[in-house]
Amino acid sequence: MAPVAIDHTPREYQQYPGAQYVLPTDEAEKQRLELQHRAVKQVFNGRILFAPVKLIEGHKVLDTGTGPGIWLLDAANSVNPAVQMTGVDIESRLFPSSPPKNVSFQIGSVLELPKEWSNTFTLVHQRLLIAALQIPQWPQALGEVYRVVRPGGWVQITETTAWIPGAYPGRPNLEKVSRLWGALAAQRNLHAECARDMPRLLANAGFVDIRQESREIRVGKWAGENGVAMKKNYLQVLQGMKTPILQAGGFGIVSSEAEFEALVEGLGHEWEVPRVEKDFEFFVYWAQKPDLVERSRL
Secondary structure, X not given: OOOOOOOOOOOOOOOOOOOOOOOOOOHHHHHHHHHHHHHHHHHOOXXXXXXXXXXXXXXXXXXXXXXXXXXXXXXXOOOOOOOEEEEEEOOXXXXXXXXXXXXXXXXXXXXXXXXXXXXXXXXXXXXXXXXXXXXXXXXXXXXXXXXXXXXXXXXXXXXXXXXXXXXXXXXXXXXXXXXXXXXXXXXXXXXXXXXXXXXXXHHHHOOEEEEEEEEEEOOOHHHOHHHHHHHHHHXXXXXXXXXXXXXXXXXXXXXXXXXXXXXXXXXXXXXXXXXXXXXEEEEEEEEEOOOHHHHHHO
């Protein structure tokens, strides 16, 4: 028997056929993504480019799942303006209206990039598609990324751990939220452990020289300025998931929009209690596509 949807005020979501992305595509989400970019950048001491590549004239950069193109626009400020930079996303509503001349955006999916892009990009960047790609889609996506990276080029991927059901004794709101996320991820077959699984996924796609950096994230005012930013970010993430959660009937965890809102508020209070354990962990991975010319000489 299909679950009965719970009445609520919905937001705008992607309409791309088959899309499983659980977050909206409206102005509030654009602002959240900008906040998230600043917070993640701060966590990694202002760095946004980890792959050991010096981008020069003639190089091309691709940002898959670009959203409003925040990473791409930030990167464009620090590289040669002759570097061509392209952002693709399945939804265009968040694209910037007046990007620099060397930055362009187009509708497209990382699951099926243009055939003519094979062996084109010096760097492909992707960040936080944990809430977008299904488990079997990750190998497909990384296979496409591998195809469009030029030999000797690099991929850079950022992902985060997520809420873990059963991991929060004494924190009832966070435990409920983790169960909601777990149920939603299971319903949509999302890869909730993609952050830790990334080395295997990259290796299976053909990438070599896989490297990583990670940072532990703590949430709340007690954790400093970035703790405040991360708290706002994650509460807004949860608010963004409200429509898919309530359309699914609340998974037996929440039964009304008011109960969902109370849960979000309660989680905000819980995050203001100082603690030792981390809330999340961000991983940045970078890996290289083998230089086929060099390999042929061996």
